[in-house]
Amino acid sequence: MTAFHNISFPLKLARGAVGGPERVTEVVALANGREVRNTCLSRSRRRWDVGSAIRNLDDLAEITAFFEARLGRLHGFRFRDPADHxxxxxxxxxxxxxxxxxxxxxxxxxxxxxxxxxxxxxxxxxxxxxxxxxxxxxxxxxxxxxxxxxxxxxxxxxxxxxxxxxxxxxxxxxxSFDTPVRFDSDRLDIAHDAFEAGRVISLALVEILL
Incomplete structure (x- = not known):
């Protein structure tokens, strides 16, 4: 597989994930008020934001190391969707x-x-x-x-x-199964809110095809 690391995103950081399947539907409004709808993808593509699960400095260090090892968006990895695995x-x-x-x-x-x-x-x-x-x-x-x-x-x-x-x-x-994903940004924004505490502003994952 091209640019894919067979390694799992830390499970404890996945438990606060927000997201799920996404579809792309083209909707055309006709003059008579009716609609014509067409799907642009043969199947859904999943997205998540896992930033809300990261609260302390140890978690921030772990996700920073994981992000750097994947070289940002370059390498994909395994993600265990808590709601669908x-x-x-x-x-x-x-x-x-x-x-x-x-x-x-x-x-x-x-x-x-x-x-x-x-x-x-x-x-x-x-x-x-x-x-x-x-x-x-x-x-x-x-x-x-x-x-x-x-x-x-x-x-x-x-x-x-x-x-x-x-x-x-x-x-x-x-x-059981994992979803192949990558980071959706080459930038990791970390906010240090208090002593021994911090958070990631947003950390989006997007499903990739293998």
Whole structure:
């Protein structure tokens, strides 16, 4: 991967993050009062501001070191979204049948991890590229596979099965995951409010594609 460091943003500093998915929709107002709406992105892009989580000098030193090691915006890194980092609800444990990855053809062995968001009216599929090490569980049909029956690339989110599922069999998986992000600025603004205390004015992270 180009300009990506396989290292995680400090989890304790992620817990105060503000943000989430962002879409770009073009809205054109017609003369009759109706609207024409078009999406400009095939899927959402996530943004967060993590500055509010940083309050003391130790945290400021830690984030400064992390920022400098990434050379500002140059290198991406892993970010664990507190609200969305599992194939299931945050309060649950991932299970082997959480997310549908595809349907067996009798020859296909490689499947991309993905998460589907939706309801009866519509849905959106998000590819997952950075699964948590040792968290992936795979189910074929109604049977969970042993860990020895598949391998996981934690840099791409591709799973490779030892045996291709039969045609028509569902391939499902459960997992935890990180989001690939980068800093959205080459500048780190720190305010020293009091003795042994300080804060970052704003520290934005933006999702990147791998």
């Amino acid at each position: 599992k194939s299931c609800r945050p309060s649950q444990m991932p299970g082997p049948f959480d997310q549908l990855l595809g349907i067996g053809t009798g020859s296909q062995k490689v499947f991309q991890l993905q998460k589907t968001y939706g309801d009866a009216a519509g849905s959106s599929v998000r590819p997952i590229h950075l699964p948590g090490l040792g968290t992936v569980r795979v189910g074929i049909g109604t049977t969970e596979l042993p860990a020895s029956a598949f391998s996981v690339d934690t840099q791409t989110g591709l799973i490779t099965l030892s045996t291709a599922p039969a045609a028509g069999q569902s391939v499902r998986a459960g997992f």
